[in-house]
Amino acid sequence: MLKKWTQIVAVVLLVAMISACGAGNGGNGTGKGNGSEGNGGNGGTPSGATDTLEAWGETIKSQYGGDTLNLAFASHPSTESFQKLTSDFEKLTGIKVKWEVMEETYLKNKQLLDFTGKTGSYDVLMVDGFWMSEYGAKKVTEPLDAYLSDENKTPAWFDYEDIVPAYRNGISKYDGSVYGIPTAGETRFIAYRKDLFDKYGKQPPTTMDEYLELAQFFNGKEDGLYGVSMRAQRGVHAASGLMTIMYNFGGGFLNQQTGEVTMTDPKTIEAFQFYVDLLKNAPKDVVSYTHEEALSAFMTGKTAMWLDATALAKRILDPASSQVYDKVGFAPTPEGPGGKASALAGWNMSISSQSKKKDAAWAFIVYMNSKVNAKAYVDGGGVPVRTSIYENEELVAADPSYPVQLAALNDANVLVEKGISWIPPHEKLGQILDRVGYYISAAMFGEMTVQDAAAKAQTELEDITQ
Amino acid sequence: MIRTYFQKRPHLIYIMPAIIILGALTIIPTIFLYGLSVTNYELGYPTFDFVGLENYIRLFTGKDAEFWYSVGISLGFMLLATVIQLALGFWLAVLLDREFKFKFLVFACMIVPLAMTPSITGQVWKLMMNAEYGVLNYFLQFFGGKVIWLSGENAFWSTLLVDIWQNTPFVALIIYAGMRSLPTDPYEAASIDGAGKLQIFRNITLPLLWPMILLAVIFRAIDSLKMFDIPYSLTQGGPGSSTEFLSLHIYRLGFAGTGWIGRSAAVSVVLLILTTVISMILIRLYRKGVENKG
Numbered sequence: 001m002l003k004k005w006t007q008i009v010a011v012v013l014l015v016a017m018i019s020a021c022g023a024g025n026g027g028n029g030t031g032k033g034n035g036s037e038g039n040g041g042n043g044g045t046p047s048g049a050t051d052t053l054e055a056w057g058e059t060i061k062s063q064y065g066g067d068t069l070n071l072a073f074a075s076h077p078s079t080e081s082f083q084k085l086t087s088d089f090e091k092l093t094g095i096k097v098k099w100e101v102m103e104e105t106y107l108k109n110k111q112l113l114d115f116t117g118k119t120g121s122y123d124v125l126m127v128d129g130f131w132m133s134e135y136g137a138k139k140v141t142e143p144l145d146a147y148l149s150d151e152n153k154t155p156a157w158f159d160y161e162d163i164v165p166a167y168r169n170g171i172s173k174y175d176g177s178v179y180g181i182p183t184a185g186e187t188r189f190i191a192y193r194k195d196l197f198d199k200y201g202k203q204p205p206t207t208m209d210e211y212l213e214l215a216q217f218f219n220g221k222e223d224g225l226y227g228v229s230m231r232a233q234r235g236v237h238a239a240s241g242l243m244t245i246m247y248n249f250g251g252g253f254l255n256q257q258t259g260e261v262t263m264t265d266p267k268t269i270e271a272f273q274f275y276v277d278l279l280k281n282a283p284k285d286v287v288s289y290t291h292e293e294a295l296s297a298f299m300t301g302k303t304a305m306w307l308d309a310t311a312l313a314k315r316i317l318d319p320a321s322s323q324v325y326d327k328v329g330f331a332p333t334p335e336g337p338g339g340k341a342s343a344l345a346g347w348n349m350s351i352s353s354q355s356k357k358k359d360a361a362w363a364f365i366v367y368m369n370s371k372v373n374a375k376a377y378v379d380g381g382g383v384p385v386r387t388s389i390y391e392n393e394e395l396v397a398a399d400p401s402y403p404v405q406l407a408a409l410n411d412a413n414v415l416v417e418k419g420i421s422w423i424p425p426h427e428k429l430g431q432i433l434d435r436v437g438y439y440i441s442a443a444m445f446g447e448m449t450v451q452d453a454a455a456k457a458q459t460e461l462e463d464i465t466q
Numbered sequence: 467m468i469r470t471y472f473q474k475r476p477h478l479i480y481i482m483p484a485i486i487i488l489g490a491l492t493i494i495p496t497i498f499l500y501g502l503s504v505t506n507y508e509l510g511y512p513t514f515d516f517v518g519l520e521n522y523i524r525l526f527t528g529k530d531a532e533f534w535y536s537v538g539i540s541l542g543f544m545l546l547a548t549v550i551q552l553a554l555g556f557w558l559a560v561l562l563d564r565e566f567k568f569k570f571l572v573f574a575c576m577i578v579p580l581a582m583t584p585s586i587t588g589q590v591w592k593l594m595m596n597a598e599y600g601v602l603n604y605f606l607q608f609f610g611g612k613v614i615w616l617s618g619e620n621a622f623w624s625t626l627l628v629d630i631w632q633n634t635p636f637v638a639l640i641i642y643a644g645m646r647s648l649p650t651d652p653y654e655a656a657s658i659d660g661a662g663k664l665q666i667f668r669n670i671t672l673p674l675l676w677p678m679i680l681l682a683v684i685f686r687a688i689d690s691l692k693m694f695d696i697p698y699s700l701t702q703g704g705p706g707s708s709t710e711f712l713s714l715h716i717y718r719l720g721f722a723g724t725g726w727i728g729r730s731a732a733v734s735v736v737l738l739i740l741t742t743v744i745s746m747i748l749i750r751l752y753r754k755g756v757e758n759k760g
Contacts, residue, residue: 112725113509115510233704287704288705431726438707441705447706463529
């Protein structure tokens with residue numbers, strides 16, 4: 001009796017294994033309908049004409065038409081804009097697209113858990129520049145150099161070189177290889193209340209000292225008015241908030257050439273102290289602010305200044321969401337003792353290393369990020385990353401913050417030229433930012449002094465990076 | 467062969483399903499957890515090393531600065547939540563233990579918090595407690611008050627308030643049910659002997675209700691020690707680490723951003739031991755209470 005059962009179980013298991021392998025290889029006829037041809041590495045390169053968008057569409061359709069792509073994206077204006085372009089892409093190529101859009105922290109959890117579980121359920125991933133080194137080291141995403149250099153896969157009308165160099169070099173590479181195509185970039189700048197500045201005869205800040213003075217000046221100047229708002233929630237947000245001003249003091253979490261931890265470097269401590277002092281002039285619950293709360297504090301007129309992502313400027317200027325849309329001026333990140341610098345962050349599209357439809361996934365990335373579609377993408381609410389868009393006169397007329405954004409991007413380029421990446425290129429970056437962010441928060445609470453916090457962060461970071 | 471084995475032990479067939487399910491869902495993952503807690507496994511890396519007790523040493527030598535703080539506020543929260551809910555619940559039960567109009571309506575109101583999913587409770591209260599446009603501050607402003615509910619100093623107390631709102635009815639209903647099932651003879655005897663109200667309460671009601679009270683305490687103590695959903699949706703453990711209870715500390719270490727599964731597993735083991743010890747003490751008390759009653 002028992003023996004018989006064992007035999008049956010063994011046979012069933014064998015059959016299941018064989019059929020699973022068959023489906024994995026694709027093309028043995030018995031596999032499930034979609035995606036049985038042209039999968040994975042054995043798909044071969046496209047060989048048809050690709051010189052125009054239409055011809056490319058035909059070629060792609062003949063090879064990958066009928067495939068379904070699964071996407072894991074963050075909720076973001078750029079995602080919404082890509083979704084508007086999706087139906088055109090589906091019509092042109094016959095590839096179906098399934099969107100999964102979620103909140104940012106949750107997205108990273110999901111992408112990593114999916115990767116660890118080896119389920120390979122996603123083909124295209126939206127990847128924060130902050131995660132790039134970690135994903136590259138863990139091999140979550142596919143290196144894209146081979147795709148970019150192949151003319152059949154990447155037609156000339158895609159125009160990779162048109163993407164702002166700071167973005168290409170700053171947010172999408174790990175260890176010299178390209179792992180993502182920048183889709184939405186941001187640097188950071190100041191927005192200030194013109195009406196208040198005029199009323200008290202003040203000029204927008206050009207140096208960090210002026211910035212702090214102005215924040216102290218406006219704090220409590222009028223009923224319910226605070227000096228400044230920035231992101232400062234414990235963890236990644238606080239770390240990223242400190243980074244906004246840290247490089248202008250010449251500080252850093254790590255020495256990017258030697259990899260040494262430099263939390264107790266006097267310049268880093270100076271920046272740290274500045275950040276803590278500055279946010280004493282922010283709304284009382286600033287320690288719980290992400291970029292969302294910081295933005296809404298400014299948009300509801302509670303603060304005189306705001307220093308955060310350029311990508312959010314659109315919402316400040318939108319009469320539907322902002323109470324101060326007509327009283328706002330912009331200025332680049334102030335110059336500090338360490339010279340000019342500005343943030344450089346953003347999102348990428350990457351191919352999951354476990355995807356079984358990498359070529360179709362690449363076709364999606366090419367279409368969505370090409371120069372041809374860049375205007376439509378920005379019109380749909382997307383965040384520009386291309387030089388040609390920043391210089392487009394029609395768009396500059398519509399969004400007066402563009403010239404300041406370009407100026408800020410030039411400041412960001414100062415860092416790139418110094419050989420410093422704004423996002424510290426370290427595979428354990430997530431942990432580094434979490435720990436630094438904890439100590440920043442502790443110092444803001446007054447649980448410990450800035451010196452103590454920096455010293456403790458130094459010890460923990462050395463432990464992580466060793 | 468199998469048939470004879472089971473014929474000799476007929477009880478096995480009856481308890482097997484429960485054992486298999488428990489084994490698959492609880493025991494195996496727990497053993498797996500112990501295994502993980504002695505490795506340096508990190509989310510996303512294919513390999514990991516055996517590191518012995520390093521994860522535990524890190525916890526107990528203060529290298530993990532937030533661990534002791536989390537233990538402290540978790541235990542504090544457990545104590546406060548249980549005591550307050552017990553007191554309030556008892557008081558509510560006493561009030562309920564009489565006839566009045568619309569009693570069914572009062573019951574319905576008490577069921578609402580019980581029936582609500584804790585994470586939804588957290589979301590609803592988060593909106594109500596918003597310092598600028600929350601409804602609580604809207605009503606407070608009529609009295610000239612304004613409370614930053616979710617600030618660093620207040621977040622812990624706000625969480626406690628929400629938990630009390632959610633779980634007091636549970637305690638009240640258990641004790642109410644206990645009161646309704648009390649025998650009437652001792653009360654008659656006592657009143658004939660001329661005992662006062664306070665005496666009756668102290669010498670008859672309380673001892674008779676003791677097992678019920680302990681039962682409520684067991685449930686509430688264990689539940690509030692490992693509470694996760696309310697603070698997760700209300701404060702995410704912040705601001706700072708003011709509401710980072712042990713369960714949230716585990717979540718933060720293991721998932722949100724850092725991915726230290728090994729260390730997170732070590733903290734989970736500590737929480738597991740804490741919960742087990744506390745529930746063992748309470749269950750022993752409960753048994754004693756039941757014996758005394760009998």
